Amino acid sequence: MADKIRIGVLGASGYTGADLVRLAARHPAMEIAVLTANSHAGKPMRDVFQHLSHIELPDLVTIEDAPWNEVDAVFCGLPHGTTQAITKEIFEKHPQTKIIDMSADFRLRDPAVYKEWYGLDHMATDIQGEAVYGLTELYRDAIREARLIACPGCYPTAVLLALVPLAKAAMIDASDIVIDAKSGVSGAGRSLKENTLFCEAGEGLSPYAVGKHRHMAEIEQEIGTAAGVPDLRVNFTPHLIPMSRGELCTSYVRLADGASARDLRHHLLETYAGEPFVTVADEDVLPRTQMVRGSNYVVVNVVPDRIPGRAIVISTLDNLVKGSAGQAIQNFNVAYGIDETTGIEQLPLFP
Structure with a gap:
């Protein structure tokens, strides 16, 4: 492609940023122009991530030194609370630039809900209304026209792709959902935390943020919207599992009158027929x-529960790809009118 789209990556020294760079480096329509990482500014990317030493990349710079006027699209991989100010500045000063945010800062439509869950006042409420929730399969048409795309969290992506079609079709009782979720350690980020040390996380399984995980707000927002149930509440418990990447969510649902687990599975098959990245298993x-590692795929299925009137919906994805960087590139492709699978066609790694 003669005229490539120049991209910048905010927070390129994190796991999400690194996976974005890994995928973008082989994207035929992308040129990686700017990489930021304040704590590693001045270093070559290969010094921070040696698995990227095979390719030529720009050196890391601070956010303040980044030439945003030289990029067409910005991928934000910063922690929540740190994205809003720089996103607002880029959004206002560079009106031709598209922003694809992988943080949580623009996912929640109500700033009061954001403050409730994240403990911070939202500093960019004037552009919050411009943000489109970036779950590609559900908001593709809006993403095509968006300048600010708020990519979902990894847990919400897995859960919502499995449950939103069922809630929207009134095939399940949206007020009676129990979600048991498990994620690899990379979901906690690259910064040093005691609970992700090898001796703490290895050879064990541990729940965390019980009853208060921030991704609950996204799940409730989107399933509530689909089901027409304001102030929806779900039961969601995440667990840390000792592997680098990957995520599996098991959702227990109450069937609507007359519906069966087979009906739910058939509806998912109809919903995702032709979707390139969502597979309903046999x-x-x-x-x-193991069915999705390193890929942008999601695999879902529905199983009857032994309790009458209930079903079990299982979904799995790679938290760094479809749960983050891969979905961001999928949204980039949609926003720029590029074939949606470009740059993210990799099949899962196995074993």
Whole structure:
């Protein structure tokens, strides 16, 4: 492609930023022009991530020194609370630039809900209304026209792709959902935390943020919207599992009158027919993280519960790809009118 789209990556020294760079480096329509990482500014990217030493990349710079006027699209991989100010500045000073945010700062439509869950006043409420929730399969048409795309969290992506079609079709009781979720350690980010040390996380399984995980707000927002249930509440418990990447969510749902688990599965098959990255597994196949590792795929399936009137919906994805960087590139492709699968066609790694 003669005229490539120049991109910048905010927070390129994190796991999400690194996976974005890994995928973008082989994207035929992208040129990586700017990489920021304040704590590693001045270093070559290969010094921070040696697995990227095979390719030529710009050196890391501070956010303040980044030439945003030289990029067409910015991917934000910063922690929540740190994205808003720089996003607002880029949005206002560079009106031709598209922003694809992988943080949580623009996912929640109500700033009061954002403050409730994240403990911070939202500093960019004047552009919050411009943000489109970036779950590609559900908001593709809006993403095509958006300048600010708020990519979902990894847990919401897995849960919502499995449950939103069922809630929207009134096939399940949206007020009675129990979600058991498990994620690899990379979901906690690259900064040093005691609970992700090898001796703390290895050879064990541990729940965290029980009853208060911030991704609950996204899940409730989107399922509530689909079901027409304001102030929806779900039961969601995440667990840390000792592997680098991957995520599996098991959702227990109450069936609407007359619906069966087979009906739910058939509806998901109809919903995702033709979707490049969502696979409904064969009837007797249970989704496993090994089916999606390193890829942008999501695998879902529905199993009858032994309790009458209930079903179990299982979904799995790679938290760094479809759960973050891969979905961001999928949204980039949609926003720029590029074939949606470009740059993210990789099949899962196995074993």
